[in-house]
Amino acid sequence: MGRMKVVLLILGTILSISWEEEEGFMRLASANTMVTGTVFCDQCQDGERGFFDYPLSGAKVAVACRGTDGKATAYGEDETNWFGSYSVYFDGSPDLSGCYARVVGGPSGCGAAAGPAQGLTLLFRMFGMAMYVVEPLLSEPQEPAGFCPNAPSLPSLTPTPALPVPPPTPSLPLFEASACPYGKWMMPQYKCYWRVVSPDTRVAIAFGPVAAGRYGVDLTLWEALHGRGDLYRTLLREATASLLNSYNTLSFLYPTLSVIDLMNRALVGSPQDALTVALRFRMANSGAFGNETVGCNFTPCRS
Numbered sequence: 001m002g003r004m005k006v007v008l009l010i011l012g013t014i015l016s017i018s019w020e021e022e023e024g025f026m027r028l029a030s031a032n033t034m035v036t037g038t039v040f041c042d043q044c045q046d047g048e049r050g051f052f053d054y055p056l057s058g059a060k061v062a063v064a065c066r067g068t069d070g071k072a073t074a075y076g077e078d079e080t081n082w083f084g085s086y087s088v089y090f091d092g093s094p095d096l097s098g099c100y101a102r103v104v105g106g107p108s109g110c111g112a113a114a115g116p117a118q119g120l121t122l123l124f125r126m127f128g129m130a131m132y133v134v135e136p137l138l139s140e141p142q143e144p145a146g147f148c149p150n151a152p153s154l155p156s157l158t159p160t161p162a163l164p165v166p167p168p169t170p171s172l173p174l175f176e177a178s179a180c181p182y183g184k185w186m187m188p189q190y191k192c193y194w195r196v197v198s199p200d201t202r203v204a205i206a207f208g209p210v211a212a213g214r215y216g217v218d219l220t221l222w223e224a225l226h227g228r229g230d231l232y233r234t235l236l237r238e239a240t241a242s243l244l245n246s247y248n249t250l251s252f253l254y255p256t257l258s259v260i261d262l263m264n265r266a267l268v269g270s271p272q273d274a275l276t277v278a279l280r281f282r283m284a285n286s287g288a289f290g291n292e293t294v295g296c297n298f299t300p301c302r303s
Contacts, residue, residue, distance in 0.1 A: 033090040034276065035063050035120060037134030039080050039103055041110035044148035045140050052145065055084025055255070058107040059139050063088045063120070065099035077104070083258040093130045096120050106139040113140040123283060131276065177251040179287035180296035182225050182241035192301035195247045197221060203236065206243060210264045211236075232267075235274050238281035239263045245285060249297075253284040 039061060040053040059080045076088040090096070102117035115138030123131040184190055191199075197206055199222035204212030206221060214232060215224075224240040227233030239259060246256040254262065259281075266277035287294035 032272070033093050033096065033130040033132070035076070035088045035090075035096065035099075035101060035132045035134060036280075037061070037086060037101060037118070037137060038084045039086065039106075039137045039139055040084060042115060042138040042140045043110075043145040045113075045144045046148075047115060047138070049136050049138070052147065053138075056080060056106065056110055056139055057082050057084060059084070059086075059103055059111065059137075060105035061086045061088065061101055061137065062104045063096070063099055063101045065094075065096060081261075083255065083261060085258060093125065093128060096130075096132055097122060099132075101134045101137060103137050103139045110139050110141045112142040115139065123288075124279065129272070129276070131279070176249055176297055177294045178249045178297035179245055179252060179285055179294045180241070180248070180298060181285045182237050184296055184298055185241055185244050186222075186225050189300040190298045193248055193298060194244065197243070197247065203240075207239070207260055207263050210267050214267050231271060231274055231278070235263075235266055235278040235281075238278050238285060239266075241285045242281045251294075254281075 039056045039059040040049050041056040042049070043052045043054075044050060057080055060077060061080065062075065062077045064075050076090060078086040078088045080086045088101075097120065099120050100117040101120065103114035105111060106114070118135045118137060120132040120134055123133050125131075180190075180193075185194075199220060201221050202217060203215050203219045203221060203224050204217045215236060221240050221244075224233075224236045227237035239262075242252070242254055242259045243256065245252045246254055246259050262277050262280070266274045287296070
């Protein structure tokens, strides 16, 4: 059922692109397979991604596959960018279903040890292209951070009196996982979820000068959500939804700066790059985070 959902979502994105653009992708001379994911610094060394963990820049990630003889049959490396993201490319469309990704090196501040390797999940395969996603990888510092529960404690000269246990803290909407497709952001009953930006905010202001060069200085985010029939209008629609999702919750797959960075890279890259990024945004907005599925936490706004 999950795989069928992925296929339907991707087909929905492709069908929103004009036939002329689609034919262009089918004529692409080179076909690529991309493996993408994010590395986090596991500050508390608890073996899982937590609130205090942050995307780690400068970590080296390797993707390896082993054949029946135990030897590596495919291998690639990449270093994470400022947002902790990496992308490893392979020529053609090899089957990487039995492969894995792992951290093989990290910066001095958080590179003492690496977390477990993670398998690859096929996101889509079509038009000679394929994309695999990886669950977040972890890299650990030499010692847990001082604010962590398992951090080494300093000797106390006087016994500390027991403090009363505070009541449980209610969940904060800003930290709740949520992913909403572009259609939800267009519904008037959810207008209160527009944060930081408004429907009248210009695309040029939200995404910067590169977007202004492509879309002009007058197009608004509200108009961007109506984009279809063209590759770059579809890209803008999905990027706008991802931008709004990133402002709505800190648990969205792509932080705000990552959304803007990916959008700019797509605009200055090839049409294949634009299609790939549009599909990544489409999947994130639909709540497909690797093996996890996240829903949209919208409830009708109060009048």
